[in-house]
Amino acid sequence: MATFATTAFLTLFVIVDPVGLTSLFLGVTNGYTKAHRRSTALRATLIAAAILVTFLFVGGPLLEYLGVSIDALRIAGGLLLFKLAFDMVLGRRERATDSEEQEAHHRDDVAVFPLAIPLIAGPGAFATILVLATEADQRPEFVAVLIGALLVVLTLVYVGFRLAIPIQRLLGNTGTAVVTRVLGIILAALAVQLVIDSVLAISRM
Numbered sequence: 001m002a003t004f005a006t007t008a009f010l011t012l013f014v015i016v017d018p019v020g021l022t023s024l025f026l027g028v029t030n031g032y033t034k035a036h037r038r039s040t041a042l043r044a045t046l047i048a049a050a051i052l053v054t055f056l057f058v059g060g061p062l063l064e065y066l067g068v069s070i071d072a073l074r075i076a077g078g079l080l081l082f083k084l085a086f087d088m089v090l091g092r093r094e095r096a097t098d099s100e101e102q103e104a105h106h107r108d109d110v111a112v113f114p115l116a117i118p119l120i121a122g123p124g125a126f127a128t129i130l131v132l133a134t135e136a137d138q139r140p141e142f143v144a145v146l147i148g149a150l151l152v153v154l155t156l157v158y159v160g161f162r163l164a165i166p167i168q169r170l171l172g173n174t175g176t177a178v179v180t181r182v183l184g185i186i187l188a189a190l191a192v193q194l195v196i197d198s199v200l201a202i203s204r205m
Contacts, residue, residue: 008149022160041161044115071198074123078194088184
């Protein structure tokens, strides 16, 4: 069990990447107040936790029933992330209507997308959860260890999000704007890589 716990934690830590998410959080919450950013960090982490724990129990059968592969999820996530990266580089966030624009200013809209999905609970995390769940083989103690490892990693994600506040204070407005655009380019590259990897995986089938 100790080996499984270590494997689960390290695998989830690498896939979710709390350190990398901290810088992305800084970019997508640019312009938020301290309180708004704090609530967004908490909501995003809790939503991701609920999604991943639920997926642990129903993800495999659901995807099989729908005929959806992990690679299809990766491509969809990559396309959505590319749209976000495009907006980050241009320093804007498009809304279809004026009402959506007004709503966005009164709610933590980035907590669900892109923070909870697909940055925290992304295709890689979904695939990892399915693999680890298979190794747990429905043994209650191993499933409990897997959930515990997941919660520890998500706690580290939240801590990283909270650290984004002093980072922004250190950078200032101009520095934050520069970092946001650089991260937008990096995020676009990650999104394209997601799509490429998935297409190559499908082509090898």
